[in-house]
Amino acid sequence: xxxGKRIVLGVTGGIAAxxxxxxxxxxxxxxxxxxxxxxEASKRFVTPLTFQTxxxxxxxxxxxxxxxxxxxxxxxxxxxxxxxxxxxATANCIGKIAGGIADDLLTTSVxxxxxxxxxxxxxxxxxxxxxxxxxxxxxxxxxxYHFVPxxxxxxxxxxxxxxxxxxxxxxxxxxAALLSAGTRWQGKNFLITAGPTREALDxxxxxxxxxxxxxxYALARAAxxxxxxxxxxxxxxxxxxxxxxxxxxxxxASEMYQAVLAAYPKADVVIKAAAVxxxxxxxxxxxxxxxxxxxxxxxLVKNPDILAELGKRKEKQILVxxxxxxxxxxxxxxxxxxxxxxxxxxxxxxxxPGAGFTSDTNIVRLIFKTxxxxxxxxxxxxxxxxxxxxxxxxxxxxxxKE
Ligand code: CTP
Numbered sequence: 001x002x003x004g005k006r007i008v009l010g011v012t013g014g015i016a017a018x019x020x021x022x023x024x025x026x027x028x029x030x031x032x033x034x035x036x037x038x039x040e041a042s043k044r045f046v047t048p049l050t051f052q053t054x055x056x057x058x059x060x061x062x063x064x065x066x067x068x069x070x071x072x073x074x075x076x077x078x079x080x081x082x083x084x085x086x087x088x089a090t091a092n093c094i095g096k097i098a099g100g101i102a103d104d105l106l107t108t109s110v111x112x113x114x115x116x117x118x119x120x121x122x123x124x125x126x127x128x129x130x131x132x133x134x135x136x137x138x139x140x141x142x143x144x145y146h147f148v149p150x151x152x153x154x155x156x157x158x159x160x161x162x163x164x165x166x167x168x169x170x171x172x173x174x175x176a177a178l179l180s181a182g183t184r185w186q187g188k189n190f191l192i193t194a195g196p197t198r199e200a201l202d203x204x205x206x207x208x209x210x211x212x213x214x215x216x217y218a219l220a221r222a223a224x225x226x227x228x229x230x231x232x233x234x235x236x237x238x239x240x241x242x243x244x245x246x247x248x249x250x251x252x253a254s255e256m257y258q259a260v261l262a263a264y265p266k267a268d269v270v271i272k273a274a275a276v277x278x279x280x281x282x283x284x285x286x287x288x289x290x291x292x293x294x295x296x297x298x299x300l301v302k303n304p305d306i307l308a309e310l311g312k313r314k315e316k317q318i319l320v321x322x323x324x325x326x327x328x329x330x331x332x333x334x335x336x337x338x339x340x341x342x343x344x345x346x347x348x349x350x351x352x353p354g355a356g357f358t359s360d361t362n363i364v365r366l367i368f369k370t371x372x373x374x375x376x377x378x379x380x381x382x383x384x385x386x387x388x389x390x391x392x393x394x395x396x397x398x399x400x401k402e
Contacts, residue, residue, distance in 0.1 A: 005031070
């Protein structure tokens with residue numbers, strides 16, 4: 001499956017390094033060319049000979065081993081790789097990358113990487129939850145680094161919690177998805193909506209919601225990375241435009257409705273991550289409303305349900321909706337899935353810590369037209385986006401066979 005793919009596998013000093021041997025074996029078995037870079041600390045846990053034997057190549061471990069081959073080893077490795085993985089990635093290594101420190105072969109090489117970088121953190125739960133580590137991870141996510149989050153359970157140090165390196169099979173899947181990413185959606189049109197909509201009451205006030213747009217922007221970034229032609233219709237958000245994405249900025253639900261319907265016929269995949277304001281003021285005051293009375297009633301009228309309209313007009317499109325709920329999450333989401341004629345709905349419970357509008361992470365349950373559903377763990381929004389696209393790919397591939 002990975003024939004011809006070039007993987008640089010970085011190993012840092014954590015007990016999970018022994019599991020990376022198995023990961024290396026899986027890559028080699030699938031036909032990938034693996035070059036291993038080990039830090040000094042990692043060699044305390046596993047010997048270079050082990051990785052040399054499994055990868056079939058000498059291990060790189062010394063920045064200054066052969067001065068004349070410096071550029072070959074350090075820039076060359078990074079330049080030629082299709083994927084750069086660090087597993088386990090210790091808090092120290094993550095901190096160094098986030099801080100721009102390059103003081104050994106691994107950190108200098110990753111800084112020069114042209115390929116996607118996949119980090120697989122593994123550490124003690126308190127180190128993982130430390131705000132410094134979390135801040136570093138968030139910074140790296142926003143810079144486009146990929147992660148396989150650690151699993152929860154008993155840690156070797158005796159503590160219990162999140163910190164254990166993810167299962168080798170999950171790391172392999174994440175790597176394979178990234179490696180096949182570049183071309184998967186070549187020539188296909190994605191229409192993605194993101195952010196809130198905003199409905200004016202008067203020239204200074206409006207109705208809106210807490211949507212940050214992060215999930216929709218993460219989806220747009222992931223889709224473009226996978227070769228798709230992406231149109232992102234965005235409500236007012238405070239995010240920079242993802243490179244390579246056509247962004248259409250709108251304010252109100254009616255503007256979003258118009259823009260979405262215009263782009264719909266060309267779309268192969270539609271993902272409606274926007275939190276559309278369901279109601280708007282029946283009239284917009286031309287002047288600032290003055291506080292002349294003790295109480296006040298605002299009359300609202302319903303906005304068009306954009307997704308429901310798309311469901312009615314659906315032809316070839318794969319239609320994916322979102323449902324942000326606070327009660328009966330599964331039931332409400334499943335109801336929206338069938339009412340709006342969707343192929344999949346991404347449900348999240350806004351009451352769960354780490355899920356929801358403003359955070360960089362999300363916990364979602366994917367519910368399918370087929371009746372199947374999949375619960376995903378707490379993940380970065382970028383990784384959730386990746387998983388959503390993987391699922392859409394499965395739906396798309398199945399449709400092609402019909
Ligand atoms: N949606 C839409 N247009 C609307 C309202 C919602 O396109 N006017 C889309 C959202 O983008 C989302 C899905 O429908 O993908 C579900 O949105 P949500 O607000 O959870 O559902 P509603 O249908 O508005 O139902 P309710 O507010 O009663 O939960």
